[in-house]
Every structure is written in structure tokens, then in C-alpha cells.
Amino acid sequence: MKYKALILILVGLGILAVMVLFIGPAKIEDAIKMANPWYIILAIILQFITYGLWTWRWSINIQAVGLSVKKLHLLPMLMVGLAVNNITPSARGGGEPVRGYILSKYTSSSFEKSFATVIADRALDTIPFIVLAVITLVAAASHLNLPRYGLYSIIIAVVVLVAGFLVLLYMSFNLEFGRKVSLWITRVIKRFSRKDHSQLEEKALKAIHGFQNSMRTMGKDKNVLIYGLGLSFLIWFMEILRVYIIFAAFNVDVSLLVIAEVFIISTLIGFIPLLPGGLGAVDGLMIVLFSAAGVPSSVSAAATILERLISFWMTTVIGLACLPYFGASVMEKVFKKKD
Numbered sequence: 001m002k003y004k005a006l007i008l009i010l011v012g013l014g015i016l017a018v019m020v021l022f023i024g025p026a027k028i029e030d031a032i033k034m035a036n037p038w039y040i041i042l043a044i045i046l047q048f049i050t051y052g053l054w055t056w057r058w059s060i061n062i063q064a065v066g067l068s069v070k071k072l073h074l075l076p077m078l079m080v081g082l083a084v085n086n087i088t089p090s091a092r093g094g095g096e097p098v099r100g101y102i103l104s105k106y107t108s109s110s111f112e113k114s115f116a117t118v119i120a121d122r123a124l125d126t127i128p129f130i131v132l133a134v135i136t137l138v139a140a141a142s143h144l145n146l147p148r149y150g151l152y153s154i155i156i157a158v159v160v161l162v163a164g165f166l167v168l169l170y171m172s173f174n175l176e177f178g179r180k181v182s183l184w185i186t187r188v189i190k191r192f193s194r195k196d197h198s199q200l201e202e203k204a205l206k207a208i209h210g211f212q213n214s215m216r217t218m219g220k221d222k223n224v225l226i227y228g229l230g231l232s233f234l235i236w237f238m239e240i241l242r243v244y245i246i247f248a249a250f251n252v253d254v255s256l257l258v259i260a261e262v263f264i265i266s267t268l269i270g271f272i273p274l275l276p277g278g279l280g281a282v283d284g285l286m287i288v289l290f291s292a293a294g295v296p297s298s299v300s301a302a303a304t305i306l307e308r309l310i311s312f313w314m315t316t317v318i319g320l321a322c323l324p325y326f327g328a329s330v331m332e333k334v335f336k337k338k339d
Helices: 003-023 024-036 037-064 071-087 093-107 112-142 148-173 175-192 200-219 222-248 255-268 283-292 298-325 330-334
Strands: none
Touching: 003 024, 003 283, 003 298, 024 298, 037 071, 037 112, 037 200, 037 222, 071 093, 071 298, 093 112, 093 283, 093 298, 112 148, 112 200, 112 222, 112 255, 112 298, 148 175, 148 200, 175 200, 200 222, 222 255, 255 283, 255 330, 283 298
């Protein structure tokens, strides 16, 4: 693991530790002891169902470009990608190239084709999130009593997310724009790197062409749009429902709307490429927002810790445990040091 990522993980844990100390470890421990274990088990089961739904959605994209992989083999690839997302401060995007690389090696296909299925998967995930973020923006103004700077921050985050999504979407389908972007990237690389890049432009143009062909193929497939989008909305509902069940374990009456608002806002913060998986920042914000919504701070902290243990730490551990299954080349790509 890169030392930078490890340091940032420790920083995130430090932020969470400060929050716990401020609220009181004993109070949080007492709140956790009060939690109904059956609700916690149900939340864990929902998380595993969500893994299955993520795998199913990705498999639809893979089938659309003519690749054949069993879902049972896709699941560990997905888990590795999610784990790398969690340990790298890259707006939850560090694991996507790794996922594309594993798929290309497994299917003996081009990286461009495999990576396109991953990007399409993220696009399908982003569309319902944008819808939920806009709804949250409107609802948060009345339910969470956010200060102006907080509301403005959410507005800016949503605008940046939408703009970034539209640019990526346009680049994925417009040949000329994709060519310009790839040439601009190669010029930047040449300017800051001393290595021989005589064939870099040719390789970049070939890569973007293959990527766009795969994206257009998936764009024409009705299954990708109908079933993929349907699964995406279902997945986001399952994520919010998991948090709702965790709070129900503490016998706290928190409306599903408030749960959704806090979860979406915290997820937006998690996209900021500062700390791995938003560690510390997401946890702290969830505790603050739930407390502002009337939940006792000790219960807010206890529920948030359990939620992150399930959604963040369990996912990370499972994903890293799957890494050796794909061989030394993948492990080297994940853990190699920068030159």
C-alpha cells in the first residue's frame, strides 16, 4: 500500500477518534449495547444483497459488449474494485481501472472494452444519485436546518457532480471531443514526464476509439438502459434502507426522508478526493447531521460507526481478501509505489 494512502487512512481514523472522544466513548458503548442484534444482522444481509445487485448490473454491461463472465466470478472483481476505492483518495474512482484491468485479464479482451463496462456501470449508478441529490437539496433546506454555507456547499457539490458527469458522458460518445481530450492528456504527460512517448498519441487515440465503440454498443442496448437503471434506483434504495434499519436497531424514530437526506449529503462529501472513502469526513458529517435532526449524539455516533463498519470496513476487508485470487500482477498494480 502506498504510504500516502496509509497516512490518509490514519488521518481519517484520527478525525473519527476525536468525534468519539468529544461525545464520550462510554456513552457510545452504552448505546451500542442497547442495539437489537437482529436488526444489525438484517443490515448485513441487505449489504450482501446489494453486492449481488451491483454484480448483476455490471454483468448487463459486460454482456452488451459481447464478453462472457459468470456472475460468481464477477463478484470478487467488484469487491476488489470497491476495496481499492475505499483505500485511495480518488473520489471513489481509484478501484475502477483495477476492476477494468482484472476483467480484461480474465476475459482476454482489450482494456478499453473492459474499462468501458466499468465506466458505464458508474454512469448508471450516478444518474439516480443525481436525481436523489437534487431532491435532497430541496428537502434539506426545510428538514435539516442547515446554515447557508452548508446549503451552498451542497449546491456546489451537486453542480460539480452533474457537470463532471455530463463531460464524461459527452467524451464517451463524441469522437472529436474524445480525441481532443486524449491529445490534451498526452501533451500534459509529455510536458511533465521525461520518458519516451513517441507512440503515446497513437496509442491514446486507439484507446479512446475502442472505449467509445464499446460505450456506443452499450448505449444502444435496451437492457443496459432499462434493467441497468432500474437496478441502480433499487441499489440506492437498499443503501438508504440499510441505514434506516441500523437506526431502528437503536429504537430511534428517524424518518426515512431524514435518513435519505443525511446519507446522500454524506455520500457527496465522500466524492471529494481528500481522504480514502471519505473516512472521518463522512462519519463525522453523519454524526453531526443526525444529531442536528434530533437524534441523541451518542446514538448518532453508535449508529454511524455500525453503518460504516458494514458499508466501508466489511467491504474493504472482503475486497482485499479477494486480491490474491487474481494473482501477483493485480496486487502489484494496487500496492505498487509511485516512481
